[in-house]
Amino acid sequence: MKNLGAFPIVSFVSFVSFVSIQAQQPQPPEPQFDPAAVERGQQLLASQCGFCHGSTGRGAASGPDLTRSELVQNDDNGTQLGAFLAVGRPDRGMPPFDLSRAQVSDLATFLHRAIYFASNRRLYKILDILVGDKQAGEAYFNGAGRCGTCHSPAGNLRGVGAKYDPVTLQGRLLLPRGRPPNPGGPPPPPLYTEPTAMKVSVTTPSGETASGALVRLTDFEVTLYEASSGRMRSWLRNGDVPKVVVTDPLQAHVDQLTKWTDADMHNMTAYLASLK
Numbered sequence: 614m615k616n617l618g619a620f621p622i623v624s625f626v627s628f629v630s631f632v633s634i635q636a637q638q639p640q641p642p643e644p645q646f647d648p649a650a651v652e653r654g655q656q657l658l659a660s661q662c663g664f665c666h667g668s669t670g671r672g673a674a675s676g677p678d679l680t681r682s683e684l685v686q687n688d689d690n691g692t693q694l695g696a697f698l699a700v701g702r703p704d705r706g707m708p709p710f711d712l713s714r715a716q717v718s719d720l721a722t723f724l725h726r727a728i729y730f731a732s733n734r735r736l737y738k739i740l741d742i743l744v745g746d747k748q749a750g751e752a753y754f755n756g757a758g759r760c761g762t763c764h765s766p767a768g769n770l771r772g773v774g775a776k777y778d779p780v781t782l783q784g785r786l787l788l789p790r791g792r793p794p795n796p797g798g799p800p801p802p803p804l805y806t807e808p809t810a811m812k813v814s815v816t817t818p819s820g821e822t823a824s825g826a827l828v829r830l831t832d833f834e835v836t837l838y839e840a841s842s843g844r845m846r847s848w849l850r851n852g853d854v855p856k857v858v859v860t861d862p863l864q865a866h867v868d869q870l871t872k873w874t875d876a877d878m879h880n881m882t883a884y885l886a887s888l889k
């Protein structure tokens with residue numbers, strides 16, 4: 614009974630680990646998704662498939678939600694997806710794609726991760742919020758994370774914890790590209806109209822330069838959206854002609870993807886969630 618005095622202090626901690634263990638126990642071991650492959654898959658999806666399936670693959674006006682596709686759900690590391698993409702369903706508006714095995718595998722990794730997160734929302738909610746230490750998150754925000762160079766809790770991140778549920782918040786933290794998912798809502802506007810779209814500048818051999826949001830980039834073609842005129846412009850590509858330079862307004866977030874440890878990410882999610 615001597616220990617009773619200390620109980621209120623340890624109880625929160627043990628409650629936290631109790632809840633997380635309870636939440637984890639009935640689940641199979643958490644699958645690992647290579648963050649670099651996820652990022653490459655997301656970029657590829659946004660640039661090649663986003664036009665029809667939405668920038669996160671969750672569906673848009675001219676293509677279905679890929680995370681609900683049985684074909685994708687039953688895919689094994691890109692095998693079935695790759696076979697499908699090679700032929701597409703041209704008669705129904707799905708063109709064939711000539712992608713490398715590695716590209717298909719990146720796409721598959723991104724989609725399998727999205728499916729996993731979608732089907733484990735409850736688990737993630739509990740783990741993210743209760744396991745993280747928001748003080749440690751705040752310290753990382755102002756310290757090693759260098760988040761304060763672009764954000765402030767009273768400025769552009771004000772109320773971010775009230776704006777999103779924890780799962781969406783963690784997604785925004787990782788890669789805040791496009792609009793957050795809004796299931797059942799109207800389809801999101803095209804990614805290239807968003808301030809977070811990748812930017813591209815194109816310089817022709819005659820020295821003419823154009824720049825705008827990247828719509829599509831393949832070995833054969835580059836298309837950009839010029840916000841000032843509301844126009845799409847395209848060029849055929851042949852090697853380095855015309856010269857194409859892509860920049861990412863979210864480069865800091867992309868660079869951070871490979872630096873996150875699970876602990877830092879949980880702490881940061883807990884900290885951001887507390888910004889109500």
Ligand code: HEC
Pocket residue numbers: 658661662663664665666675676677679681682683684685694697698702705706707708710720
């Ligand atoms: C021009 C629009 C367009 C583009 C670009 C596009 N798709 Fe599709 N996709 C569609 C349409 C439309 C369907 C539905 C076809 C049908 O009804 O059978 C579809 C179907 C699919 C399906 C099958 C869903 C199912 O379960 O039946 C997958 C998987 C898929 N697309 C993946 C992709 C990927 C990955 C990319 C990018 C590499 C991509 N699509 C690019 C229009 C598009």
Ligand code: HEC
Pocket residue numbers: 754758759760761762763764769773782785786789809862863865866869881885
């Ligand atoms: C070099 C600038 C830069 C740095 C550094 C940076 N971000 Fe961002 N961040 C952005 C931009 C640009 C956006 C997209 C525009 C926006 O939503 O404010 C963004 C968006 C976000 C969002 C989504 C906000 C929303 O309302 O959807 C969160 C959360 C966020 N950042 C957290 C962080 C954290 C945490 C760090 C540190 C690990 C960090 N950022 C580092 C530039 C940066």
